[in-house]
Amino acid sequence: MIDKVKTLRVRTIHRLKGMPSEKLNKPVAYWIKEDRLLDKIGKEFTIILRTKGCSWALGDQGGCTMCGYIQDSCGDTINSSNIKNQFMHAWNDKLEEIQNDTDDYIIKIFNSGSFFDDEEIPEDLRKFIYEQIAYVSNITEVVVESRTEHLSRDKLFQMRSELGNRHVEIGIGLETVNDYIRLNYINKGITFEEFLDAVNLCKQCDIGIRAYLLFKPPFISEESAIDDCVSSIETLIDMQVNTISVNPVNIQRGTLVEYLWQKNQYHVSSYYSLMKSLKKGIITQERLKNTRVVCDPSGAGSRRGIHSCSKKECNIRMKDFLKNFVLSQDIVFLKKLGEEEHCSCKLKYHMQKMFN
């Protein structure tokens, strides 16, 4: 399997070589939209930076089976000042809007890799970013992502001290609490133990954890995906992780998942399964006291992303339910869905979930 992942990856990396230079100074994307903050509804400001690429995807193991974010990177041609330019491009564009807004903001800086990887984002650049954020008072939360091996006490302390009393979260792709699935089906290369070590380290530095869960990795059926996700949510809530972000697999280019999907050996998950996992994993409102569960599926409703059926209105309805739940953190929205009259695709879903 790893051989296949690597062949696919090498092809993608090869394609990246000829990236035009104007792209190097602009981020992959940035946007502002409504989002759930710790205890209220606020807004998110997301910047996705273009860097060298994820160390795991570029490494010997070929990276994760579902991740195609390496497409957004640009190999060795990029340098520190390019990334700085990218950040400033987005920052300057939206700063005024943020400062004039009455809502609080959560800033998410993603780089499709590890924020704390010095190869991707050098230390001085990280410091520069912290300083910029510290300057804006209505940004109350900060989220960055990293693989566990790039975390260190010094880096975290530095971040903590620069950002004042803002709530800081490190996003870690745990994907599932099940080591077998994570190592063999996802090829993530991180064990649950390593994740626990990272959690402890973050706690010592007064930094929160945002655990990413992957919904429906390849090689397991819809029904097993539900079981896996439920057990992951339960474990993480018990651990009192600050945020759980459930991410259903979407078919990204140049990945093993795409290859399987084209051969009809992987089926995109259904909204029904996702809702069921959330419902079964959380169970009572009580359990959401110390943990927030968020879910913003990419590519939702499309052929390559999570969907329920080919009808547009059905997908929109499901999306709304999910959005309402995430913003309000009220499980009533999850329960409501089961009670409402449903589309004919639900019958099909039930018949197929064992085999899809």
Added chain:
Amino acid sequence: MLNFDTRKEVDPNLLFMVSGKILPNSYPILIYLGFDLIDSSYMLYLSSKNLYDTIDHLLPVYKMKYFPCSCCACKGNLTKLASDKFSKEKIEQLALHNLITAKNQMYKIKQFLKTEDYRNFVEKSSMNDITLLSMLKVLDHQYFEEIRFETPIMQDVKPIESIGPSSYSRPDFQEYREEIIKNFEPEPWTKLIILFPCSAKKPYSESKSHKRFHDIMHKFKEFPDFQEFIITSPLGVIPRQLEDIYPVNSYDISVTGIWDSEESLIAQEMLTKIISMYDPKIPIICHLPREAYHEIVNNAMSTLPHEVFFSEVDNGVTSNDSLKSLENLLIKCKDIFNTSDSNKSQYHKSWIRKFVKILDYQFGKGIGRALFSNEVKIYPNKDKTHINIRDVNSKKVIGVFIKKSGQLEISIYGSNLIKDLIKNIHFIVFDGEIIGGNTLFRPGVINFSEDLKPDNFAFVWNQKKEEIIGIARMLVGSPYIKNSKSGPIAKIYEKMKK
């Protein structure tokens, strides 16, 4: 196939369930492999994908024009809804039809298991799917040692139809071939070997053609010295003495005179093995149709020193000219070889000649002659379905030959006569001195031999293994007894009275 490796270790009374993407056309082989429960949820998946199952084929329902089923769904709305794209009812109806199809298939299996030649049904239903055919092939060739202990060595259903290459290696046929090679022993007084073709009517000697062959042979007073073999597909070579046993008495095959290479090879290899047991000076007469048969004999004999004479076959083997040619050959060859061993006492009587070989086949070399060392007499019943064999001196029954099954049921009296010879074959040691009921259960068995197969006869010994206290017909094989802790093992048909 994994099932077999697992089954070697676990209690056979456990339920085995199979789950996954299973279509009803593979149910028969799964049951044959020993699964007890089959998950049919895949039928729901297929229904949601708009597929209509006819067992032979899976068809998209919108292509269906004629619904080859009269279930409530097909008679109801399904025909009208078939072309609807987003109809919930259609999927429900389709699922209903598909589940009914699966259930019907299962009913068929349950029925056929009891009353038909189940193996034949497995072969026929595998024809729809080449992967099933490969499964069957692998099973026959690589797992014969396992499956032979699960397959009854006889069955009442007749005829056993051989429908093609998948039947050549069915376990009961392979069992026959292996046992013949292992247990058949040439009669020491044999002067001449004659090869005949098979006949449609079983046993062969009741067919018209073989009766005519016998008429010719019986003209010679030495005819008990002639060893006849019948060459046939797919069993190979059958000694005349064993024409009444299973599966020789019940197989059937489409006869065209055209042999495929696998059938030829089976017959050829077996013929070589059997003829090589005989003295090289014994001549061989072939009274066989031309082409295929002659080729088989020539190939088989190419490595053997025996002299082969072919009769002039014109217009079929039963024409007057052909029979005349056979007779001439007999006159010519009957004195080529003279055996020193002419002490055949009672063994030249054709029934006893048969019984000796049948006993050898059932229990091993030498058992037949040992049992008939005293003078015996045979008493057929009125319809000749049973033949009692009595010791002339003691007037006691040694055994009964049952024509329908082709087996010779040895009696307790008979088995005690040859007690020392059968100490290590087909035995079960009973935990006690007197057997109570008619069925032997696992807890009553304290030791058993490794060679027991379903429907074999087993000698039930007393606790100290000093004498035989009953004779039983096995319901299961040795591996089953080894792994189980409960359940019926054998049916007792004769036991010592208190």
